[in-house]
Amino acid sequence: MQQISDDEGPIHWLDLPNLRLKPKADELNHVLSKLVVQLHNFDEIPDLDQGTTRWLTQLVAHDLEWIDESTAQAIRDSAAHRLAQQCGITARADVTRAVDVGELKIQLLEPGLTTDKLGMKTWGAALVLAKRLVAEPSLLEKSCIELGAGTGLVGITAAKLGAQIVLTDLEEIVVNLERNVLSNNLNCPCHVLDWSDPHSSVLAGQKFDLILISDPVYSVEHPEALLASIAMLDARKVILEVPLRPKYDNERNAVYTGLYELGYNRDRFEYDDGRDDFGPSKYVFSYWTKDR
Ligand SMILES: C[S@@+](CC[C@H](N)C(=O)[O-])C[C@H]1O[C@@H](n2cnc3c(N)ncnc32)[C@H](O)[C@@H]1O
Known part of the structure; x- marks a missing residue:
């Protein structure tokens, strides 16, 4: 700061x-x-x-x-x-975060009081994945969707790299997500896609080539709900960047198992070093493909 x-x-x-x-x-x-x-x-x-x-x-x-x-x-x-603004992370007033993703400069507004709205702040997995996309833009496909986009760092990076991307999250997060898209001079669509009820989204029935997801599981309900959304979207590729939080080993593994069950093959699995507001952290990147 x-x-x-x-x-x-x-x-x-x-x-x-x-x-x-x-x-x-x-x-x-x-x-x-x-x-x-x-x-x-x-x-x-x-x-x-x-x-x-x-x-x-x-x-x-x-x-x-x-x-x-x-x-x-x-x-x-x-x-x-x-x-x-000086208060601890879960109590501070809104702040703007300037993020350097390689040459890309991205501005993200992070509203205050984020305790129960984790999508109001940017997480380390998003920066690690955004940097990977800049280093390997060939990972991106023409038509992409991001699930649980939060403040939008990954999706905004993908859009700046030329991908057509739809950013999604819960209703209460999408307002700030839209704001961040606009303040980075982009106009990619932002929509509600609640993993617990994906078929209610306006995006139900639309097809995408690639699903991007960073840091999606931090409760026991998340894997099943997230997998239901991935199943609905039926993309050829999925990219997942998750922090290695020991507390959520089971949830992370449940997502991997579920992706295999949906017919995806794990083509890449790589450890990443990064950090977030809480200090240095380890992440894992995985890249999944399937024939449609
Ligand atoms: C830890 S945050 C990660 C945000 C962002 N991807 C990042 O890495 O900075 C988890 C995200 O998942 C979203 N999320 C949680 N439950 C969800 C649900 N049922 N449907 C859609 N998004 C959900 C949260 O709103 C939040 O944006």
């Missing part, structure tokens, strides 16, 4: 405007805009220094009586938002 800085460089807390001197709203807004957090890949998150934290806290509590009330409230909200 870094503080966005313009040509003037990052702000040192000693240079923050003294609130006793009644700084103008423009000056406060300028400083606050420079303090906004932007994540970069999965880089370490430096803490806010104490002086800046104290200043932001004072600002949140200040009545800013020299500024009109609606502008003052917006400034207080902005200071509170900046402090909330």
Whole structure:
């Protein structure tokens, strides 16, 4: 995480405007805009220094009586938002993550309060798979679909590489997914495809050459539901990137077994190193094909 800085460089807390001197709203807004957090890949998150934290806290509590009330409230909200960005991953306010996938630069908005909505943040498997697609674009097919796309890193990368791709996820995730597609100057469709009821999706009955999936299983219900969606889509190829979380060994293996049962052959199986917000992590890439 870094503080966005313009040509003037990052702000040192000693240079923050003294609130006793009644700084103008423009000056406060300028400083606050420079303090906004932007994540970069999965880089370490430096803490806010104490002086800046104290200043932001004072600002949140200040009545800013020299500024009109609606502008003052917006400034207080902005200071509170900046402090909330510093909270732990499951409690922090929304942030933007800039991701470098080889030469590709992708911006992803990650809304706050993601505790029970894992698709609101970007996971390490997505970056590992996105990098692989950039290194091996021949893996992609003309018509692709991504399941459980989350913030869209894999699908957006595939689209930037020229694939026609439909990104899918749960209804509550698709709104942010669409936003991320647009903010990366793309217009690929985003649709609801709930693995627990895939036939209700507008995509039921459509055929794709390739299904892309990153980090899909973290509950006992997931393998069966995911496999039902894969069976419905009946693509010739499936690419899966999963983290090696020991807790979910059974679920991961259930997906592999299910893919064999659906008639897929596993043509490739390779370990990848990566990291996410929680630190370094191991992943496994698998590539599945079948005759249709
Ligand atoms: C761990 S996140 C991975 C997100 C993204 N693929 C990534 O790697 O950054 C799991 C994703 O699966 C989605 N998901 C979970 N259950 C689902 C279901 N029943 N139907 C569709 N998507 C689901 C979540 O919304 C979330 O986006």
